[in-house]
Amino acid sequence: MNEPIHEPPVAGAILFLLAGPILWGGHLLAVYTFHAVTCAVAGPWATAVVPGAIVAATLAAAGALLLGFSFPGKLARALRCFDQDDSQPFLIRAGRLLTVLSLAGVLWTGSGALALAPCVQFR
Amino acid sequence: MELPNPDPRPEGEVRELERIWATPRGWRLVTAVNNTVIGLLYIGVAFLFFLMAGLLAVVMRTQLAVGDNRLIDQDLYNQMFTVHGTTMMFLFAVPAVEALGVMLLPQMLAARDLPFPRLSAFAIWAYVVGGLVFFSTIFYDLAPKGGWFMYPPLTLMEYSPGDNADFWLLGIGFIEISAIAGAVEIVVGALRTRPPGMSLARMPIFAWTMLIFASMIMFAFPAVILATMMLEIERAFGWPFFTAAVGGDPLLWQHLFWFFGHPEVYIIFLPAAGLVSMMVPTMARTPLVGYHLIVVALIGTGFFSFGLWVHHMFTTGIPALSLAFFSAASMAVAVPSGIQVFSWIATIAAGRQRFRITTASLFILGFLFIFTLGGLTGVMVAMVPFDHQVHDTYFVVAHFHYVLIGGFVFPLFAAIYYWMPLFSRRMLSERVGRWVFWMMFVGFNVTFLPMHLTGLRGMPRRVWTYPGEMGWDTLNLISTAGTYVLAAGILVFLVDLAAKFRIGNRAVENPWGAGTLEWLPNDVYSTRSIPHITSREPLWDRPSLPQEVRDGHHYLPNAPTGWRETIVTSPIHARPQYVIQMPGPGWPPFLAAVFTAAFFLLLTVKMVAIAVICGVLAIVFVLAWAWGLDPGPSKGMIEIAKGVRLPTYMSGPTSHSWWAMVVLMFVAGSLYLAYVFSYLFLWVVSPEVWAPAGSPAPPPIGWPVASAALLLAGSGILWLVSRKLQQYAASRLAISAALLLSLVCLSAAFMLETGGHLTTGLDPGENAYGAMVYLGAVLFAQLVLALLIMGLFTLARHLAGKLDAVRRVTYDNYALLYHYTVAQSLLGLGLIHGFPRLIG
Numbered sequence: 001m002n003e004p005i006h007e008p009p010v011a012g013a014i015l016f017l018l019a020g021p022i023l024w025g026g027h028l029l030a031v032y033t034f035h036a037v038t039c040a041v042a043g044p045w046a047t048a049v050v051p052g053a054i055v056a057a058t059l060a061a062a063g064a065l066l067l068g069f070s071f072p073g074k075l076a077r078a079l080r081c082f083d084q085d086d087s088q089p090f091l092i093r094a095g096r097l098l099t100v101l102s103l104a105g106v107l108w109t110g111s112g113a114l115a116l117a118p119c120v121q122f123r
Numbered sequence: 124m125e126l127p128n129p130d131p132r133p134e135g136e137v138r139e140l141e142r143i144w145a146t147p148r149g150w151r152l153v154t155a156v157n158n159t160v161i162g163l164l165y166i167g168v169a170f171l172f173f174l175m176a177g178l179l180a181v182v183m184r185t186q187l188a189v190g191d192n193r194l195i196d197q198d199l200y201n202q203m204f205t206v207h208g209t210t211m212m213f214l215f216a217v218p219a220v221e222a223l224g225v226m227l228l229p230q231m232l233a234a235r236d237l238p239f240p241r242l243s244a245f246a247i248w249a250y251v252v253g254g255l256v257f258f259s260t261i262f263y264d265l266a267p268k269g270g271w272f273m274y275p276p277l278t279l280m281e282y283s284p285g286d287n288a289d290f291w292l293l294g295i296g297f298i299e300i301s302a303i304a305g306a307v308e309i310v311v312g313a314l315r316t317r318p319p320g321m322s323l324a325r326m327p328i329f330a331w332t333m334l335i336f337a338s339m340i341m342f343a344f345p346a347v348i349l350a351t352m353m354l355e356i357e358r359a360f361g362w363p364f365f366t367a368a369v370g371g372d373p374l375l376w377q378h379l380f381w382f383f384g385h386p387e388v389y390i391i392f393l394p395a396a397g398l399v400s401m402m403v404p405t406m407a408r409t410p411l412v413g414y415h416l417i418v419v420a421l422i423g424t425g426f427f428s429f430g431l432w433v434h435h436m437f438t439t440g441i442p443a444l445s446l447a448f449f450s451a452a453s454m455a456v457a458v459p460s461g462i463q464v465f466s467w468i469a470t471i472a473a474g475r476q477r478f479r480i481t482t483a484s485l486f487i488l489g490f491l492f493i494f495t496l497g498g499l500t501g502v503m504v505a506m507v508p509f510d511h512q513v514h515d516t517y518f519v520v521a522h523f524h525y526v527l528i529g530g531f532v533f534p535l536f537a538a539i540y541y542w543m544p545l546f547s548r549r550m551l552s553e554r555v556g557r558w559v560f561w562m563m564f565v566g567f568n569v570t571f572l573p574m575h576l577t578g579l580r581g582m583p584r585r586v587w588t589y590p591g592e593m594g595w596d597t598l599n600l601i602s603t604a605g606t607y608v609l610a611a612g613i614l615v616f617l618v619d620l621a622a623k624f625r626i627g628n629r630a631v632e633n634p635w636g637a638g639t640l641e642w643l644p645n646d647v648y649s650t651r652s653i654p655h656i657t658s659r660e661p662l663w664d665r666p667s668l669p670q671e672v673r674d675g676h677h678y679l680p681n682a683p684t685g686w687r688e689t690i691v692t693s694p695i696h697a698r699p700q701y702v703i704q705m706p707g708p709g710w711p712p713f714l715a716a717v718f719t720a721a722f723f724l725l726l727t728v729k730m731v732a733i734a735v736i737c738g739v740l741a742i743v744f745v746l747a748w749a750w751g752l753d754p755g756p757s758k759g760m761i762e763i764a765k766g767v768r769l770p771t772y773m774s775g776p777t778s779h780s781w782w783a784m785v786v787l788m789f790v791a792g793s794l795y796l797a798y799v800f801s802y803l804f805l806w807v808v809s810p811e812v813w814a815p816a817g818s819p820a821p822p823p824i825g826w827p828v829a830s831a832a833l834l835l836a837g838s839g840i841l842w843l844v845s846r847k848l849q850q851y852a853a854s855r856l857a858i859s860a861a862l863l864l865s866l867v868c869l870s871a872a873f874m875l876e877t878g879g880h881l882t883t884g885l886d887p888g889e890n891a892y893g894a895m896v897y898l899g900a901v902l903f904a905q906l907v908l909a910l911l912i913m914g915l916f917t918l919a920r921h922l923a924g925k926l927d928a929v930r931r932v933t934y935d936n937y938a939l940l941y942h943y944t945v946a947q948s949l950l951g952l953g954l955i956h957g958f959p960r961l962i963g
């Protein structure tokens with residue numbers, strides 16, 4: 001049927017809003033899976049690779065979040081949800097705040113690798 | 124602002140609206156579908172479950188009052204805490220939230236109803252029947268005993284013989300499906316039935332929380348549905364998903380359960396926080412401070428809550444570093460919750476007038492106090508070493524009652540006092556309300572504060588009694604006394620409710636002087652006309668709005684199609700797009716729900732033949748109901764405001780049914796991802812049973828390739844049909860043949876996939892690998908069955924002349940699910956046939 005109204009696709013807006021949390025989730029999933037599987041199957045050399053890999057993944061995720069925080073307009077255009085309407089400042093503000101929250105979460109998660117020995121249970 | 128309909132309205136429009144939206148009378152009341160009617164039933168039944176599960180709690184507390192008590196025996200106690208916990212979580216909290224959504228959301232959005240009224244009716248009746256039967260098992264010694272999280276191996280057949288556990292698995296699994304149906308309704312409702320002008324940035328916070336609530340259900344519930352399926356299959360047919368000796372793992376259950384179970388507590392809490400965010404500004408008589416921050420906090424909490432589930436498994440022997448990830452996430456999630464608490468306090472402080480103290484505000488203050496304490500003990504148990512000390516003790520029982528009762532029951536009571544005038548001719552008594560609040564508040568703290576200490580002194584949870592000399596008596600006695608005070612408070616509330624509650628239109632229009640749309644003049648048809656929105660508190664910013672709305676000066680002041688309808692707007696800016704023609708009262712949703720419930724319950728007690736009959740009847744009624752949908756564009760364009768004409772029918776990606784289908788595809792997708800996770804998880808745990816070394820190797824590559832080719836062919840055929848429908852050039856015969864052919868492709872692909880594994884001699888009962896492979900086939904089979912029904916239904920519509928280039932919703936739904944199934948199955952073929960080759 002004819003479509004009377006045009007506005008940017010809602011999927012883009014949702015992705016934009018959730019970009020920070022999605023990165024946070026991806027980071028958690030990546031470090032957890034990597035850690036669990038490496039410790040389960042890799043044997044002794046797991047101890048050598050785990051901390052470095054986790055720190056690297058954390059820095060990468062943090063960098064991506066900082067990019068998203070600094071250039072929200074670019075991100076919005078890339079996700080095709082940029083328009084001049086009244087909701088735009090709202091989306092941008094909310095999205096940026098969410099990247100800040102996610103950044104805190106990512107750093108918090110990754111910092112464990114600096115303090116704890118990998119692959120042991122403290123019991 | 125210029126009014127959408129400035130001219131005086133003709134006589135008789137209101138009477139017409141009243142006739143169209145009239146509630147059916149007498150025994151036909153069960154056929155009602157309007158949100159205010161079924162919403163009331165929904166919340167009433169949910170509250171009934173709260174009372175019944177609360178009664179069980181009183182009995183349990185009486186049993187625990189003194190040591191060595193013999194009031195009830197161990198077996199009954201086990202059933203009681205299981206039914207109490209399960210009922211509170213699945214039959215009270217989640218349904219109560221959905222009920223509030225069904226009742227309040229359309230009012231807050233000034234929509235005439237939610238977009239799928241019959242779907243809500245179906246979900247509600249299924250829940251009522253299924254829930255009541257589940258609860259009644261406690262009276263026949265048939266209730267489950269495994270605790271509300273039903274961990275295997277305790278719940279496997281060897282250790283839990285009888286049907287008790289099956290009542291949990293089938294009963295609750297089925298209630299979850301009803302919750303998902305409600306979630307579909309709420310997502311589409313919040314995004315598409317907002318009043319013109321209510322952009323996302325102007326949406327009431329409660330609508331935000333309901334949107335987040337429903338999205339969380341979409342991604343969390345599938346994990347536990349898969350887990351319940353697996354456990355039920357293991358109990359019934361012996362496929363060893365959770366039996367460690369042959370490659371299964373009980374921890375898999377814990378992962379799946381808590382991937383649902385942790386978000387579940389936020390699924391309960393966020394909407395409650397949304398209610399508070401609606402009430403606080405009214406009582407403080409000032410707009411909410413930090414609207415943006417609250418929205419961000421809600422989204423953040425909802426999202427982060429999916430990354431915390433392992434904190435329920437701190438003591439299961441997972442490496443410490445992994446625990447640290449989840450410990451960090453658990454503490455990080457406290458940040459957004461803190462943001463909300465500070466926003467509310469700031470709003471209370473910001474009001475130029477004093478914060479108004481009503482019963483509702485008392486419950487809100489009580490909530491702030493109790494929930495904050497629960498949050499603090501939450502941060503404590505998020506620390507791994509501390510959790511090792513208090514895991515499975517009464518400290519945990521105290522913690523989660525602080526967050527659940529503080530974070531949900533208190534806001535719920537506040538909401539009942541606050542919104543009662545919308546549904547009852549008389550308000551509840553403010554004077555009695557003070558008594559109710561103080562008795563509940565004191566009773567609650569006297570019950571649960573001492574439990575922190577009983578827990579620190581080592582009393583485990585889930586014990587039916589304890590020796591008198593442990594030093595736990597006094598604390599337990601205090602707890603029990605508190606429970607009686609709490610119960611008395613609730614009793615006083617019930618008495619007041621019985622005295623005051625009378626269904627009907629409100630006496631006072633806007634008793635609290637609130638600013639949001641649910642306080643507009645209302646009747647069975649909701650508001651007379653649907654307002655144009657320019658701010659977040661329209662009633663404060665435009666005092667003339669109620670009168671304008673009542674006089675029909677806003678959108679859709681009448682019923683131009685002569686039947687139930689509401690406006691659909693665009694998801695971001697809420698610009699009017701089209702008008703939905705909605706179904707009215709009818710028997711099919713009610714009967715379909717009753718037979719669906721019967722199907723699951725009869726399966727539980729292994730009366731398979733009658734169960735199957737009921738299942739078929741349920742499908743028949745669903746089809747009868749679906750036949751009446753998709754009316755087509757026969758009503759043409761209508762005028763909803765001066766110079767604004769909208770179509771009365773929509774198909775394709777903008778239509779509400781397309782959106783519902785996409786939501787369902789997300790649900791199916793998360794179910795499947797949970798399956799992929801389980802497959803890989805069991806491989807990590809027990810690579811020794813995996814093919815090709817530990818089990819028969821998968822069939823030759825020709826099998827999956829042929830299966831994949833058939834699937835792709837089916838998708839291609841539907842793509843062609845879609846184009847033909849558009850041109851409307853094809854003959855009836857060609858389209859019928861193509862539809863049938865797509866079904867043949869699908870069925871053949873399924874048979875090839877299953878047949879291939881059968882030829883290798885792989886046995887699902889042998890080890891976890893076989894069980895996982897055949898579980899993939901089971902998931903495939905479910906979709907095939909659904910598609911067979913939908914495909915034949917589409918064919919029937921086509922033959923009856925109810926399908927064409929425009930009127931094509933039935934076909935679109937079938938095609939969408941078909942393409943989804945193809946994508947999922949291709950992924951599945953890759954996993955099942957590729958992975959063993961990869962590792963082999």
Ligand code: HEM
Nearest residue numbers: 177180183184204205208211216270271527584585586606
């Ligand atoms: C009305 C006041 C309530 C009282 C007096 C109460 C009391 C209790 C008691 C005595 C137990 C059993 C403890 C044990 O033996 O381990 C329990 C367990 C539980 N309660 Fe409550 N409760 C109340 C309300 C609620 C509410 C409103 C919810 C949820 C919304 C809830 C959720 C649970 C859960 C999930 C369990 C755990 C069951 C299990 O161990 O499997 N309770 N409660």
Ligand SMILES: [Cu+2]
Nearest residue numbers: 385431434435
């Ligand atoms: Cu949790």
